[in-house]
Amino acid sequence: MWFSSLVQGIKSTLKSEDTEGFFEIYVTRSCGYLWALFFKQLHIHPNVVTIVSIILGALSGYMFYYDDLSHTLWGIFLLIWANWYDCADGQLARMTGKKSLLGRILDGFAGDVWFFSIYFFISLRLTPSWDIWIWLLSAFAGFICHSKQCALADYYRNVHMFFQKGADKCELDSSEEQYRKMKALKWSKDWFEKIYLFFYARYTHSQEKMSPSCQHLLLTLKKKYGNQIPTELRQRFRVGSKPLMKYTNILTFDMRAGVLFISVLIKEPWLYMVFEVTVMNVIFFYMRNRHEKLCKEIELEAYK
Incomplete structure (x- = not known):
């Protein structure tokens, strides 16, 4: 009980x-x-x-x-x-x-x-053993691979919740809207929020650039249905998107933490960075391609 x-x-x-x-x-x-x-x-x-x-x-x-x-x-x-x-x-x-x-x-x-x-x-x-090469590997694994993987995984979860629960019950934001909010604020009164929105809008824009078909789908649905997307289309997207959620979880914390723990326990921490650049990137591109394909299919259905 x-x-x-x-x-x-x-x-x-x-x-x-x-x-x-x-x-x-x-x-x-x-x-x-x-x-x-x-x-x-x-x-x-x-x-x-x-x-x-x-x-x-x-x-x-x-x-x-x-x-x-x-x-x-x-x-x-x-x-x-x-x-x-x-x-x-x-x-x-x-x-x-x-x-x-x-x-x-x-x-x-x-x-x-x-x-x-x-x-x-x-x-x-x-x-001492790798010289500058470990810093180059670390920078590529962290700033390029890791950051993009987490950003897109987070975005796909928000897109899924948008179709599952609706715009008012998710955190799916557009960079255009964030820039508009930022410009409307005054430095004298809202400087903190203005700075936050500047960086958040840039982050959101980077997510949107990685998902062009998804952006096209969202724009098409907004023009055709506004906030009243048909239940059938929402359910169709949810069914196609849900199997991809396991990849978003792999690309955030649990999988990379597990590999990190193994690599430091066997005293070969460089293996974690190689894993990040290879295996995690394969999962990233596979997830991205499947999601983009799903968005194209849903968009075709929306035109019917």
């Missing part, structure tokens, strides 16, 4: 069950949910949880600078802990209704800080 109650509680704090896999719901999110309940009892703000998550993740990267087992295990534990808190902050915000612009900024910033620290300290660790 208590387990089913726990699962129901976890699911009530998810944005969408469609976008979460078995491992995410029953392992990652369950731990995050328990932490969220704990923080709720202590009246701790979600932003505080996010800041602690950032610190833990950054410390994890520092631990991977050392090659002894003790530091390695601490690094693994700290990164898992940081991820629990990263799950907990969003669940706590949805439980308590304490959502803010700063919270959204911090949440988007957290994972970047973790992995910047990880790439940096692994590169520093391997510099």
Whole structure:
């Protein structure tokens, strides 16, 4: 009885069950949910949880600078802990209704800080034997491969929720709209939000550039139906998109964290970066091609 109650509680704090896999719901999110309940009892703000998550993740990267087992295990534990808190902050915000612009900024910033620290300290660790080449590999794996994979995976989840729940219950934003909001704000009163929207609009634009067929589909549907997309089309997209959600989860945290842990445990951390550049990129392009194909098919159906 208590387990089913726990699962129901976890699911009530998810944005969408469609976008979460078995491992995410029953392992990652369950731990995050328990932490969220704990923080709720202590009246701790979600932003505080996010800041602690950032610190833990950054410390994890520092631990991977050392090659002894003790530091390695601490690094693994700290990164898992940081991820629990990263799950907990969003669940706590949805439980308590304490959502803010700063919270959204911090949440988007957290994972970047973790992995910047990880790439940096692994590169520093391997510099004596790899020289500049490890920095070049690290920069390519992190700034080019990793960042694009996470950005597109996040975008596809938001597109899926747009078709599943509608525009008012998802976080699918357009860069054009964000730029418009930014220009409407005054530096004297809203400088913080204006700076945020500048960078967020650029980030959203980068997501849109990677998904041209998806952009064409969204524009076509908006022109033809406005916000009243037929249920049949929405369901058709959801059916085609749902199998791709497992790839979005692979491209975010769990898979890359698992490979990272194995690579540092066997004292070959460079393998993680090679995995990022090879295997993760293959998954990225496969997911992207399937999603673009789906969007073209749905657009053809919309014209019928």
